Amino acid sequence: MLLAIDCGNTNTVFSIWDGSRFVATWRTSTEHQRTADQYYVWLSTLMNLQRIEAEITDVIISSTVPRVVFNLRVLADRYFGTRPLVVGKPDCALPVAVRVDAGTQVGPDRLVNTVAGYNLYGGDLIIVDFGTATTFDVVDSDGAYVGGVIAPGVNLSLQALHEAAAALPHVDISRPQAVVGTNTVACMQSGIFWGYVGLVREICARIRAERERPMKIISTGGLAPLFQQSEELFDEFKDDLTMHGLTVIHRHNTT
Numbered sequence: 377m378l379l380a381i382d383c384g385n386t387n388t389v390f391s392i393w394d395g396s397r398f399v400a401t402w403r404t405s406t407e408h409q410r411t412a413d414q415y416y417v418w419l420s421t422l423m424n425l426q427r428i429e430a431e432i433t434d435v436i437i438s439s440t441v442p443r444v445v446f447n448l449r450v451l452a453d454r455y456f457g458t459r460p461l462v463v464g465k466p467d468c469a470l471p472v473a474v475r476v477d478a479g480t481q482v483g484p485d486r487l488v489n490t491v492a493g494y495n496l497y498g499g500d501l502i503i504v505d506f507g508t509a510t511t512f513d514v515v516d517s518d519g520a521y522v523g524g525v526i527a528p529g530v531n532l533s534l535q536a537l538h539e540a541a542a543a544l545p546h547v548d549i550s551r552p553q554a555v556v557g558t559n560t561v562a563c564m565q566s567g568i569f570w571g572y573v574g575l576v577r578e579i580c581a582r583i584r585a586e587r588e589r590p591m592k593i594i595s596t597g598g599l600a601p602l603f604q605q606s607e608e609l610f611d612e613f614k615d616d617l618t619m620h621g622l623t624v625i626h627r628h629n630t631t
């Protein structure tokens with residue numbers, strides 16, 4: 377079975393793929409100090425608890441944090457006896473082209489999202505991923521990654537307000553009923569939530585206008601459901617888009 381690891385700047389997600397479905401998914405915070413042995417204790421405990429008797433034969437990693445890759449490689453080698461595929465490395469082939477300025481190190485998560493999006497929905501896509509950063513990945517009609525947009529993440533924006541202004545508290549994001557807040561927390565939530573709705577609408581509209589064609593908009597990432605519920609910003613919501621892309625890339629490199 378395949379162990380697919382998607383490491384973002386905030387969270388790292390591990391999923392086990394049996395060839396046709398994900399049998400388990402677990403999430404841990406991203407910490408570059410964590411060793412291979414620590415990962416294995418955590419992972420094997422969860423597998424035992426859920427009585428998952430998967431023999432892991434293959435590992436694929438996508439990481440936006442270069443420093444964690446070393447320990448994840450050791451995990452694959454020491455505990456599963458396999459050399460992992462690492463997205464973005466020369467020995468990991470992609471089924472799509474990447475057309476950006478020479479020397480650009482595109483985030484591997486964005487390449488994986490592109491592969492997943494093209495596999496599921498075809499070309500001409502805008503993929504919006506609400507992670508630590510909010511990224512917009514533009515997928516051409518032939519599935520190529522052709523660039524996009526990077527905006528500060530929702531929680532990052534709230535955190536920045538809190539850290540920069542003495543009188544602003546730490547606030548969790550939610551959808552406010554009204555735009556005009558009548559207390560500090562409601563004012564902050566309104567600024568971020570409705571500001572974000574506007575940001576997503578404006579950027580997608582400008583991408584479509586710049587490319588002069590209709591494009592499907594796909595959303596994914598931790599906070600996508602918050603915006604999916606009410607605002608009709610997206611054509612599709614796919615929670616495990618990145619994980620799906622990892623299975624496609626693994627298949628591309630092994631068959």
Ligand SMILES: Nc1ncnc2c1ncn2[C@@H]1O[C@H](COP(=O)(O)OP(=O)(O)O)[C@@H](O)[C@H]1O
Pocket residue numbers: 383384385386387388506507508509529531532597598599
């Ligand atoms: N279900 C959730 N509800 C609320 N916040 C969430 C949820 N999932 C993730 N988050 C928050 O959303 C942000 C992005 O998370 P995540 O998508 O895991 O980012 P990354 O992929 O960059 O690690 C983080 O601040 C995280 O705490």
Ligand SMILES: CC(C)(COP(=O)(O)O)[C@@H](O)C(=O)NCCC(=O)O
Pocket residue numbers: 383384385386440480481482483484485486506507508509510511526
């Ligand atoms: C933009 C990102 C920080 C998003 O990471 P995430 O929010 O998933 O942790 C990541 O894709 C990245 O480091 N990109 C490198 C620059 C680029 O993609 O052009």
Ligand SMILES: [K+]
Pocket residue numbers: 485505506507508509510511597
């Ligand atoms: K992201």
